[in-house]
Amino acid sequence: MNKNLILHAGFHKTGTTALQTCYFKNYENLKKVGLLFPNTGITFIKGSPRDGACSGHDNLLRMASIRSKTLIRKLETEGIYSHMTTLLSIENISHPFMSHKVFEQNLIDLLDMLPKYEKKVLVYTVKRPEKMFRSLYSELITGGNALYSEKYDTFFDNIINKADEYKKKLNTAKKLGFEIKFIFCSGNTIDHFEKFLLENNLINKKPSLNIENTITYSSPSLEHETIIREINGLGLSRALTRRISKKILEMPTDFFYNAGLEFERRHFDEELLNKHYKFINYVLNDFGFKIELIKDLSYQVNFVNILPNNIEEVLLILGFEEKYNQKSIFKLLNTLKLILKRTISTGHFYSRRIGFWNIVPNGLKDQLLNQLRKLI
Incomplete structure (x- = not known):
């Protein structure tokens, strides 16, 4: 044998x-x-x-x-x-x-x-x-x-x-x-x-397979992926990044929209799509293997960009109250403005979104309050 x-x-x-x-x-x-x-x-x-x-x-x-x-x-x-x-x-x-x-x-x-x-x-x-490389990207992110x-x-x-x-x-x-x-x-x-x-005669007959409870995993939503990608770029410790990412993944996609976040969606353009097939066929062609490009709407791959493109504001809007936003007073001011504007436009006060108030140095609180008064 x-x-x-x-x-x-x-x-x-x-x-x-x-x-x-x-x-x-x-x-x-x-x-x-x-x-x-x-x-x-x-x-x-x-x-x-x-x-x-x-x-x-x-x-x-x-x-x-x-x-x-x-x-x-x-x-x-x-x-x-x-x-x-x-x-x-x-x-x-x-x-x-x-x-x-x-x-x-x-x-x-x-x-x-x-x-x-x-x-x-x-x-x-x-x-x-x-699809293969787009899914790999999502998993790595x-x-x-x-x-x-x-x-x-x-x-x-x-x-x-x-x-x-x-x-x-x-x-x-x-x-x-x-x-x-x-x-x-x-x-x-x-x-x-x-x-x-x-x-290829690598087994002697068709196996009887029990495929119940086989674990498969779908990729996170594009909204989840985009938010976590921006978090990865903050320069936080790996442990903290993992902790935040895990919490983000537990949030339903609707929560992001209900919190007032906006996303911009786009498809693969033709040039990028062609790059994928040119690459895979360059690698595999020496071994007699080729994949033909098939264009169909059911297989479109999307991207999402978050608006505004400021992940520190996004974290505050989503209820994270850690010290992500202490780099400058202007970031704090912009976040408060955004929260107040949403409060005025929706009639709901986003009080839980500004739990970071206690970490603001006392010398800055008066300046923040003055900015808030100008908006009212």
Whole structure:
């Protein structure tokens, strides 16, 4: 019996969480058709909006880098060489901003740990690039890491600059003996992946999968994403940024509009859309894979900009009472003016929005009150 190793390496935001969770929950059912999806090395996400999600075999990759004998014993106990195919799903092995040198070392570590496979396949699930990268951007912005604050256009330009790194990763895998395969997922990733396994004789029959309670995550609303992006750019500590972002994500979108916030919406322009297809096809074309540009209204991707574009005012309007707005008296004055104007126009006094009054230095309170009197 041929022993096959499949390394599912992404791409991010192509239904990987759903696939990983489904296969983890169908461990025994998959073994019956010759596929081992090891329990060893499985990672579950903690401390982010995707808390509790299965993120594949990230722990296995970390343990392979230190040549963990305990890890190898656990894998052998699961029977890694007694099944027709072993599938490892590690999308972070080829993160967009990971260098090809790190990628190469990760592959070498895995192959050193698992040397007995006759056939090795590196497989990527792929979706329409404008959706794939737009969803990745949203996850990075709202995921609580506080590292990303640029607008999408800048973010994708940085991705484009990594095009040659992407190609080097694929060529590196080929030199290490991997076959390179791509699965275009126009719908359910679980169904497309199953079809791939059957067509390539990597399992001996169609598996019986229980897909109930499979965890999937929808992206936050564009309004949530935009507010958190601006918060990420405030220069606050990462811990504080995470805490604020978590509270923002708990707020329903309607709350932002009811609080008087305004948003400006726009679509991808044609130039940006074309950039996505030019990029993905440049990366994948050497391996005989191409995605055609399909323009349809149902697949439009949007952006949102917040008005006014002052996140410190927005935080106050949303009821945050921490010391975000002490950089200048003018910011405090502008915030109070905005609150008072909304109070006059709506007839509702936004008293809970100005809880920061107690943090205003005494020497400034008279100036603030004088400004308020001028508005009345």
